[in-house]
Every structure is written in C-alpha cells, then in structure tokens.
Amino acid sequence: MTQSLVGGFEPPYYTAVFTAIRPDAPEGYAETAATLHALVRDIPGFLGYESAGTPGGIGITVAYFRDLEGLTAWQHHPEHLEAKRRGRAEWYDSYRVHIGKVERTYGFDRDRD
Amino acid sequence: MTQSLVGGFEPPYYTAVFTAIRPDAPEGYAETAATLHALVRDIPGFLGYESAGTPGGIGITVAYFRDLEGLTAWQHHPEHLEAKRRGRAEWYDSYRVHIGKVERTYGFDRDRD
Numbered sequence: 001m002t003q004s005l006v007g008g009f010e011p012p013y014y015t016a017v018f019t020a021i022r023p024d025a026p027e028g029y030a031e032t033a034a035t036l037h038a039l040v041r042d043i044p045g046f047l048g049y050e051s052a053g054t055p056g057g058i059g060i061t062v063a064y065f066r067d068l069e070g071l072t073a074w075q076h077h078p079e080h081l082e083a084k085r086r087g088r089a090e091w092y093d094s095y096r097v098h099i100g101k102v103e104r105t106y107g108f109d110r111d112r113d
Numbered sequence: 114m115t116q117s118l119v120g121g122f123e124p125p126y127y128t129a130v131f132t133a134i135r136p137d138a139p140e141g142y143a144e145t146a147a148t149l150h151a152l153v154r155d156i157p158g159f160l161g162y163e164s165a166g167t168p169g170g171i172g173i174t175v176a177y178f179r180d181l182e183g184l185t186a187w188q189h190h191p192e193h194l195e196a197k198r199r200g201r202a203e204w205y206d207s208y209r210v211h212i213g214k215v216e217r218t219y220g221f222d223r224d225r226d
C-alpha cells in the first residue's frame with residue numbers, strides 16, 4: 001500500500017484526536033464517513049487527517065488544523081453535527097475527543113535508494 | 114471485546130500522537146512494544162495510552178500525560194530511546210510525533226440497560 005503520513009507542519013497547529021468504539025460496519029456509517037472526508041477538505045486551515053482501526057478494537061482518527069477557528073468551524077458544520085447526532089443514536093458505543101495545540105513535532109522517513 | 118477508552122481528564126493535559134508506517138510484524142517489535150507499555154506506567158503523570166492499527170495501513174498511538182515533564186521524561190527514558198533507535202534502523206518506514214497541550218475534551222458513552 002502506497003501512502004504517506006500527515007505532518008511536516010510548523011507549530012503551532014491544532015489536532016482533534018477522536019477515539020471510538022463501535023461495531024465494525026454499522027449501516028450508513030461508511031457513506032457518512034466518505035461524505036465528511038470530502039467536506040472537511042473545504043474548511044479553511046484544514047491540514048489533513050489520518051485514521052487507523054484495529055479490527056475488533058478501537059478506532060483513532062486525528063484531524064489537523066492550522067488554527068482553532070478552522071477546527072471550530074468543522075465542529076459546527078451542519079453535516080458534521082448531523083453525523084455526530086446519528087453516531088450517538090446509532091453507531092458508537094463510546095467516543096472521546098481531545099483538542100490540543102501542537103507545540104512540538106518531529107518525524108522520520110527511511111531513505112530510499 | 115471488553116474495553117474502554119482513555120479519557121475523562123481535566124484539561125490541561127498533554128498528548129503525544131505517534132503515527133507510523135511499518136511492516137505488520139517485524140522481528141522483535143512485539144516484545145519491545147510490550148516492554149515499553151509496562152515501563153511507561155511508572156512515569157509520573159502518565160495517564161494512559163491507546164493504539165489502533167489498520168492491517169496494511171497506518172498505525173496511530175496516543176499517549177496521555179498530566180504534564181510536559183512526564184512526557185519529556187518518557188521521551189528520554191533509556192529503553193525508549195533505544196527502542197526508537199532500533200525502530201529507525203529496522204522497523205519503521207516513516208513516523209511522525211505531534212506533541213500537544215489539550216485544551217478541551219468531551220465524550221459520549223451509550224447508556225446500558
């Protein structure tokens with residue numbers, strides 16, 4: 001799988017860490033997730049997101065924003081609010097959101113010949 | 114699977130978001146991860162961690178600390194430093210670390226009858 005990690009931004013920037021427990025493929029979830037992933041790209045200051053999910057375990061999504069204004073705009077987006085409402089009603093057993101200001105970042109990339 | 118999410122802490126607190134791309138089960142990785150997961154519990158101010166990994170995709174680990182002192186102590190722990198050195202030499206194709214101060218948090222738990 002060819003892919004690359006989100007990152008390389010100059011601090012400060014903001015992360016929304018979303019952790020969740022839910023059934024593996026509840027009805028309507030995948031369609032809503034695809035819609036939201038398309039919509040968030042239009043938010044000013046959106047830098048990217050990453051998701052990982054262990055089958056049968058928890059899921060973690062991290063969304064990166066340049067500033068708190070963009071992150072807040074996304075939190076209040078009508079389709080996002082509706083998805084969260086449906087998520088609480090139908091999909092999630094539990095979730096947590098941690099909104100943080102990133103003060104330091106670093107990384108590593110293996111050299112390729 | 115019975116499990117619960119990390120959270121419910123009063124801000125401010127700190128998160129280290131670690132995102133990585135690596136082969137699924139490189140030699141020595143699981144043993145080192147288990148050792149580190151035991152050691153980090155002794156760090157003052159350590160609040161918990163969560164990991165999720167999509168098979169064939171990326172892995173995300175979030176570690177939670179009460180303060181930056183605890184987080185920094187863990188970053189400089191000798192066995193953690195050695196694991197990171199080995200990770201760069203042998204395991205990871207790439208990784209990113211984002212260290213943030215959490216300013217706001219909320220969550221949801223489904224009511225159980």
